[in-house]
Amino acid sequence: MIRTPKNVRTVLHVASLCALLLAAAATWHPALAASAEQPETVCIQCHSSMEGKLGAPVGLWRKSIHAENGISCNSCHGGDPKNAADAMNRSRGFLGAPKETAIPAFCGRCHPGVMKDYLSSAHGRALGLGGPTCVTCHGNHQVLKASLDLINEKSCTRCHSFERARTIRDAMQQTEGYIIGIDRRISGFRAIGVDTDRLGKSLFAVRNRFHTLFHDVNVERVKAESTQINAELGKLDRDLKVIEDARAKRKVAGGIAVFCMLLVAVLVHLLKKTYD
């Protein structure tokens, strides 16, 4: 039968409609329509619309390790993050910005161990005498994750020569790399359902111990501590190796199982052919 253009158009229209219906009809499921996100605090809402000094912290904070871990403005500065009227109310715990000498105590509410290390270091002893505070190296709103990258020539030479800092950094470099590698492996396993709770806690403790060295300026102590920390990391490394080996064995077993199934399929198919 030869179709007229009108018929063809009608067919196409019906086809399109049916296609839409058919595709949507594959299931009738109360589909997951939206991706929900955490509501922003009133601090972010107001300050993000401000310009200059009052608006800048929002952009900086978004790139910080605090934002990454859900630590918002009120976590440090206090106040009511849900109510604009009480957001900066001192009776609701609002602290505002600390004075320079109060910065270590300000940050130390959540990082007491680091504060102790800092205060006992040459940096801490120079607090209020022109020495650096937490924010000098870590930043104030764009708070950077504690890592060896923070010990760099550009940052350190603002106050003194880089020579000694470089020696300390080099001593810790290998351990830092080791920690990062193990952390990556643990995260990889966690993302695929391996119970890494114990390993994660062990690494957390080792990493904290390692981070106490970040504020130490005693080269010999740093080297000795790094050796001990490396030994503990070696133990974690072996535990991870056990998991990796077990998973590799599973793959071998899986390969054999798949091969057997395909072999049986071929044999049964050939047997079937004899009956055709």
Place this chain on the structure above:
Amino acid sequence: MSPFKQMYDWIDVRIGAREIVKKELTGYLLPRNINEWYSLGSVLLVIFALQVLTGMLLLVYYVPDAEKAFRSITYIMNELPYGWLIRLCHAVGSNMMVAVLFMHMLSTLMMGSYKGPRELNWLTGFTLFAVVQGTSLTGYLLPWSQLSFWATTVATNSASAIPVAGPYLVEFLRGGKLVGPPTLGRFFAMHVAVIPLVIAALIGAHLFVLKRTGISSPPFGGVETKNPWPSQSYRYQSHPGGIPFFPNFALQDLTSICIYLAIFLAVVFFVPNLLFTPEAFVPANPFKTPAHIKPEWYFLANYQTLKVFPSELLGLSVQAAAMTFVALLPFIDRSPERHPLKRPLFLACAIAGILLWVGLTIWGHFS
């Protein structure tokens, strides 16, 4: 005389086993041009049996309590000997079941096997498809992970778009205003007791109507492609001169089952996390919403459809209408022709529909 034959004779004398074997296996004739697609039903029976078996094994250690569910799954996956294998077989199997069901329905559509007198086969099969998705949805919550918790929150919330009854329906589904321990309790009961029984009953009904109508001939292989049913009276479609179910087609069934198992095991052993996102391994936290929640792959087209339409009610209505359209297809498509190439309108709709579904799925995945 071998012990096996002695036993067979003993049983035969009592229940007439040879007669049953002759009628249902060696004497049960199938069309000579039957093809591999007809074995997907047997594959689905094997998948269902495996799901029941692995589900029962999981029940030994799984604890349906909001405080303990995630921990029990972690224990099964990490500490219980071969627990990971049982759980992965169950999780991967549920996805494979939907995939094979898709293929089974698609082959039925293409070969026009839904046409009279097989409307009831289609309806029972279609209902099975919907119920299998119901069991996937209820099973999805049971690990009590971030993924399952929030996916269920959004999924149950979609029902609120239904006018008047919506909010009550959401509360009924959840057992409260929000997803919580009561939701886990009722989803667990549905998943392990109610829905499997419904599926078993529907499989029974599907096989019953299959036995009563007889198996259809494929419209391929140079034979008559039109539906032979006279439509005025009941007639069992027999296939004189056909091939016996046993051993001929039973071996085809076995081949297909082995190929399926090879693919299934390849996923279980080599890419088990194809179906899991990292949120699936984080315990449920009602106070922390993950940034993006995506449904399982077979719901992605529906997910995207809802996003395309300006209101959720409209999106749900279109899906409901489309669902009804497909369910009632045997009553809408009354033409006796079964060969897809002789049904250009149907073929165009089917191909466009498949492409649209694939497109929406990909779009939903990347959106």
